[in-house]
Structures are given as structure tokens and as C-alpha cells.
Amino acid sequence: MLNFTSKLMAKRVFSGFRPTGKQHIGNYLGAIQNCISLQNDYDCIYCVVDIHALTTLENTERLQEDIYEMAIDWLAAGIDPQKSIIFVQSHVPQVMELHTIFSMVTPLSWLLRVPTFKEKVKMQPHNVNYGLVGYPVLMTADIALYKGEIVPVGEDQLPHLELAREIVRRFNSLFGNAFPEPQAKLTSFPLILGLDGVQKMSKSFNNYIEIAASPQGISERVMTAFTDPERKYRSDPGHPDMCNIFCLHKFFTPTRVEEIASECRTAGIGCVDCKKMLAQSISSTLEPFRERRAIIASKPNYVAEVLADGATRAEAIAKDTMKEVKEKMGLL
Ligand code: TRP
Numbered sequence: 001m002l003n004f005t006s007k008l009m010a011k012r013v014f015s016g017f018r019p020t021g022k023q024h025i026g027n028y029l030g031a032i033q034n035c036i037s038l039q040n041d042y043d044c045i046y047c048v049v050d051i052h053a054l055t056t057l058e059n060t061e062r063l064q065e066d067i068y069e070m071a072i073d074w075l076a077a078g079i080d081p082q083k084s085i086i087f088v089q090s091h092v093p094q095v096m097e098l099h100t101i102f103s104m105v106t107p108l109s110w111l112l113r114v115p116t117f118k119e120k121v122k123m124q125p126h127n128v129n130y131g132l133v134g135y136p137v138l139m140t141a142d143i144a145l146y147k148g149e150i151v152p153v154g155e156d157q158l159p160h161l162e163l164a165r166e167i168v169r170r171f172n173s174l175f176g177n178a179f180p181e182p183q184a185k186l187t188s189f190p191l192i193l194g195l196d197g198v199q200k201m202s203k204s205f206n207n208y209i210e211i212a213a214s215p216q217g218i219s220e221r222v223m224t225a226f227t228d229p230e231r232k233y234r235s236d237p238g239h240p241d242m243c244n245i246f247c248l249h250k251f252f253t254p255t256r257v258e259e260i261a262s263e264c265r266t267a268g269i270g271c272v273d274c275k276k277m278l279a280q281s282i283s284s285t286l287e288p289f290r291e292r293r294a295i296i297a298s299k300p301n302y303v304a305e306v307l308a309d310g311a312t313r314a315e316a317i318a319k320d321t322m323k324e325v326k327e328k329m330g331l332l
Contacts, residue, residue, distance in 0.1 A: 014143050023073040030192065045148070046086045114159055194207025197229075
């Protein structure tokens, strides 16, 4: 069995994910698959960032459920607690301590320039809270607390990573070298469009297919999808390259894409046939996932235990870092 000791020389990967509840196939093809494949070569720490979620949440009624549903999906998909640490951010409270310390070495002007901050101000003008400005500082604390070196993220997070490097560089130069400068590892995120064929697949656009959906549920969702906008009648030849359903076939029906493309171009198959095939292939691809999820769900407390064990292992690292930080700063 692989574990942290047998990967002694491996670099440390850290990444955080907002608790968004049940995961969809966009999450799976983007982030989750990538995190699974990193587990064999690196010491991976994956964190459900519940404190970050508070910067945008208006109420926390669904928070615990969202954390659970996300964690069970990640475990069922193949995040292996024997190989990686998976835990919930607030369960290791030292991150808030390090956040406060980093906030003293971060000029406010750096934070006000961050593009995601400006976007959030536009999106929630009624709730421009202090935590929102400090979002990248907390993210830096996440990474630095565990001395993360490699951070798998999507492109939207690059400005945050740049800032994280600047903050740890500043700390290191003021108080002595404590932290590696974290490098982003861009996941070659295939852009997964939602069922509307316009926006990227996302909970907020209600254009997604959950990875835990039943075959029936998958089929219902696929049937609602938009297809090639130029194909109005069954006899019209289609344009697979403009079709969202075809794009999903590339991932879920890889062995038959050529055939599907040519059948579509010659109107040999209609959009309904094509969707039926897609629903079938998504459903069979996700079958082992559904089985593992059902097994995990049938063990009471399994998810809670994995997360508690993850927090214990993460906290051991966090305590060492905080001791070092305090010594370097003259707080001890
Ligand atoms: N900001 C990230 C997002 O919105 C989530 C996150 C929090 C994160 N802490 C992190 C990502 C640390 C990488 C490393 O997706």
C-alpha cells in the first residue's frame, strides 16, 4: 500500500475546493480526475474549503450536506485516503492563525487589484465583506500551512497563485525562509459545456449532469440538452464540431467518435438517437462510480471518519509549521 512514508521524496501537492455538494461531470473531467492521477506520484493534500465558502454564502443551512455530498463523490471517484489526505479546512483551525499572520505582511493594494475580488464586488454589492478581500490571503495560508509546492488549479486561480508566491516571498524575506513558493499546475481542463451548449457546465447554470445520477436521471438530463443549432430537421446534415453532445461523446464514447461524427454529418442518425447513445455511454462509464458510492453510503460514519483522520494527519503538519512560523517571527 502506498502512503506518505513510501513517497518520502515526493513533492507536496495541495489543492482546495469549495463545498459545492454533489459533483457533476464537468467537475469530474476537470478537477477530480486530475487529483486522482496525481495521488501516485505526489504527497497530495485535498481540502474542502468551508471557510472560503463563507465569503459568499448568505446562509449555512446546506453547508454540512454540501461538504458530505462532495466528499463522498470524491471518495467514490477514486480519491484514496490511504494515499492522500482529504480533510475539511475548518477542522484544522491553525489555517486561520496563519491567515491573520499573513494579513500583516500583505499590502491592501495587492488585494484590491485581484480580478476575482473585483468580480465578487460586482456580483454581491450588498455583501462586500472583509473576508472577501482576504480570500487570497486565506488561500495562501492553506497552501503554506502544509508547505504545498504544487497547486493543481484552473486558469481562473492563477492571479491567486501569483499573490500566494508574493506573500510567502515577503514572509521569507522578512522573517527567514519558511515556505516554498507554490507553483500552479494547470490542469489541461477540457472545457465542458453545459447542457445548454452555451455556458460551461456549472451548478449555478443548472446545465449539469451529476456523476451520482441514476441511468434514468442521466437520460432525462441528456434529453433536455441543446444540440447543433443549425440542424433543425431530422434530415438536415449535422455539424458535430458545433455540437455539445458530440463533444461529450469524445469523453464518454471514445471508441465510436469517428462513426458518430460521420453518421451525424450524413444525417444517418438524428439528434435523439445520438443523445440516447450518449446517455447510455455516460451511464455505463459511471456505473462503477455509482456502485462504490452506494457501498460507501451504506457504511455509517465512513465519510466522517475519513475526514476526521485526514484532519488529524493535516493538523500534525500544521502544528509543526506554526511552531516554526512563531519562532521565526519572535512570537515564541
Ligand atoms: N480559491 C479556490 C477556488 O475558488 C479554492 C481554494 C481555496 C484553493 N484554497 C485553495 C485552491 C488552495 C488551491 C489551493 O476554486
